[in-house]
Amino acid sequence: QVQLVQSGAEVKKPGASVKVSCKASGYTFTSYYMHWVRQAPGQGLEWMGIINPSGGSTSYAQKLQGRVTMTRDTSTSTVYMELSSLRSEDTAVYYCARDLIAGFAFDIWGQGTMVTVSS
């Protein structure tokens, strides 16, 4: 079946970096854009960025520019999201999500990865 499986929870210190993976299966990896969305505890959804698994092009939320990097490995059907210079405000559940129609319609979501930033 179509699914996205993310890597496990992470605990990081302020200033460190974290890299979360999202492995796709059950469909043609290069046919759908992938997004990353995060949700801080008790807060709403925040869009982080998008990657085209076919060519690797990316676009990021302005507030994260310079700290976030999204990449992909077509040989393993995996996308990655790396966030650097972590601060406490980055504590959140991070989701990858497949875009059904390249129109911000996310039909398949990963299970989420909890990233905790604490000294």
Add this chain to the structure above:
Amino acid sequence: QSVLTQPPSASGTPGQRVTISCSGSSSNIGSNTVNWYQQLPGTAPKLLIYSNNQRPSGVPDRFSGSKSGTSASLAISGLQSEDEADYYCAAWDDSLNGPGVFGTGTKVTVL
């Protein structure tokens, strides 16, 4: 700081109709399609409506979406206890706010 504004809460009794609004601007809702997500506690969001008014396979027809100008709405008719969840609108944004933005979210309570 979301640019799509939703009411923080909405409620209704079983069987009632509940409507959630999503207010944006010309750079997002005014020029792009709107999608809606349902998030049950402790779970990943689920796509409820895409392209303003389309339901993915498996979503009950009790859920419907509409858009007019720079605003959109999600309606839940025949409210059921399992509809108690958080709901978010979302759209592309052509300004520096984007390119992707979510609404502030609405908590629906079934009384």
